Amino acid sequence: MDVRFSTGGGDGIAVTLAFSDRGLPETLKAAAEARGFTGKADETVDLVVADGAVARRALLIGGGPQADFTPVAATAAGRHLSAIAGLGGQALDVRGVPDAVVAAFAFGVLDGAYRDDRYKTAPPTPLAPAALTMIVDAPDACTADFAAMPALAEGIAAARDLANAPPNRMTPPLFADWCRALAIPGLDVEVLDAEALAALGMGALIGVGQGSAAPPCVVVLRWSARGGEAPLAFIGKGVTFDSGGLLPKPAEEMWDMKYDRAGAAAVVGAMIALARRNAAVDAVGIIGLAENMPSGAAQRPGDVVVSHSGQTIEVLHTDAEGRLLLCDLLSYARARFKPSALIDIATLTGGLTSVLTDQYAGLYANDDALAASLTETGEACGERLWRLPLGEAFDRMIDSPVADMQNICKVRWGGTVTAAQFLKRFVGDTPWAHLDIFGPAWNHGAKGRHGATGYGVRLLAAIAERQAAQ
Structure with a gap:
């Protein structure tokens, strides 16, 4: 237009x-x-x-x-x-x-x-x-x-395209190919295939995708306009289709599960927006791509996997796969890029919508300044966040008798907060925020058009520029 x-x-x-x-x-x-x-x-x-x-x-x-x-x-x-x-x-x-x-x-x-x-x-x-x-x-x-708005609109449209594509048209390898084809000057795109992930020890991420015929991969997008040291790191969940694995979802919950890649799509869209407008920031976007499918090779409830960080995880529920994918990316980003802060974004837990509906994303953080900056940025750009607590009591709920941790808590409550608490075990002392966008990432048709909203692109692009200006 x-x-x-x-x-x-x-x-x-x-x-x-x-x-x-x-x-x-x-x-x-x-x-x-x-x-x-x-x-x-x-x-x-x-x-x-x-x-x-x-x-x-x-x-x-x-x-x-x-x-x-x-x-x-x-x-x-x-x-x-x-x-x-x-x-x-x-x-x-x-x-x-x-x-x-x-x-x-x-x-x-x-x-x-x-x-x-x-x-x-x-x-x-x-x-x-x-x-x-x-x-x-x-x-x-x-x-x-x-002047900067068309680049932002392009990034949001890209995120919507990536999340809206049918599962057979956006498998992990096809998503990675889409990123490879970007060809934006200054935006570096690197793809780590399944063999590279195995060499890096990303056993948690590999476990999510091992039941699918389409192998998992990781895409790293880098925009370095200020030297590239200590970039702000965005981590995106890209489960290209989530059947639930060997513990499958009900059929009506699977229809839209292509949008479980909306976090990864938001990261890609934000990196496009920053690069297109030549933003004076250093940012890296890391997305994990896997398809969670049932098969004879699929991950089983009770399996123990070794994460990139070396910590072991008992997989009690195969439909709590997003945190397994993200934990490897978080520790990988810390080790490789020494980022100034980590921000992960994911359609992680549907339970949060019972409180926040589709009007807010959930925010968990280990750093008050980062949480405040994200909240203020979200208010300013119309992608609102609501901060929720973390704590030792929640952390104990994911202790496992056979591994360092388990991927869910066994009690009926606490599914959302313990997912965030799980991720916190992989960030160390790096300032970190977790954005649970399950509600606002997808419009089910109650207002506007059915499909992906592109939520997160504006927020991530804006926080990158805000952090760089401080």
């Missing part, structure tokens, strides 16, 4: 952003009020108004009270605009709105324009406009504020 900022002009229908406390444009006021439009957030009205002897179409979009129209709210409104049919070649009047908020609105339109029609033989006509002219007070300032 081509986005332009202008003081006037634009062809096609006129779209006006109206606020509930600012009053409606006089030319549209009577027609809008007759339809009950008041300017509330997410309210829209499609009008036909007289323009001399010519009738023209006009669309009003409500922004709510203007003071509440923050960049986060503006992005949400822009996504809403993309879902309205017939807006080709439009002009959008947002005069009187701050430049940064205008840019966020335009980003929302870009983000909302995403469609995944790759596997339809007759794709529907795109709803989003091919071009967007935004009528503003200061075009140059808006253009400057918007």
Whole structure:
């Protein structure tokens, strides 16, 4: 989509952003009020108004009270605009709105324009406009504020594509091939195959994928704009399909289990966004790719595996596989890259949604400053986090009688916190945060379009730049 900022002009229908406390444009006021439009957030009205002897179409979009129209709210409104049919070649009047908020609105339109029609033989006509002219007070300032947004939109679209792809089209080797083909200047892509993982001692990750005909692998993406020492490390769970292994999920829970790779997809999307906008940061993204399948070669409940760190793990439940994959990546990242901080991101535990629904991701951390920075960044970019506790009592719940630890607690409660506590055993004294994105990573159709949301791309890209600026 081509986005332009202008003081006037634009062809096609006129779209006006109206606020509930600012009053409606006089030319549209009577027609809008007759339809009950008041300017509330997410309210829209499609009008036909007289323009001399010519009738023209006009669309009003409500922004709510203007003071509440923050960049986060503006992005949400822009996504809403993309879902309205017939807006080709439009002009959008947002005069009187701050430049940064205008840019966020335009980003929302870009983000909302995403469609995944790759596997339809007759794709529907795109709803989003091919071009967007935004009528503003200061075009140059808006253009400057918007400059980084297309790269971010590209990263989010990539994350959605990776998570939305059918399981047979995005096995671990195919995911790795997708990353190899990126060819973005300055973004280094390295693939560690199953043989390399065995040589590195990644027994926990290998165990997750050993029941599949598609071998596991790890992809390392590096962006080094400041020398590459002590980078911020992002660790992503990429279970390309999660059947549950020998302890399988119910059928209706398997339908969307391609999205168990959403954490890895978010890491890749964030690295794309940072590289495309030539961000002045040092970051490494490490994703573990495996398919959790049942077979004669699959991992059994009761198996003991040796992790990359040398710690032994009793595998009590084969559907608690994400933490097994992540633990090897966390210790590998510490050993190889000596990162300034570790941030892992994963669709790890469905139980967290009973508390946070899809509105927040869970945050666990061993470092208060990192947790605070992530929380503030999430609020600013619209990818919100809620911090949850860790503690010695939770840690004891994963002690095993036959190994250093077990991959689940046997009691009925504590599944989410003990998953995080499990990961904490592999990070040492490195500042670390675990983001459980099971809820916000996927839209089940209650609002917007069914499928991957790309949650985490904005957050990871923003925290990288924030940490680099400190």
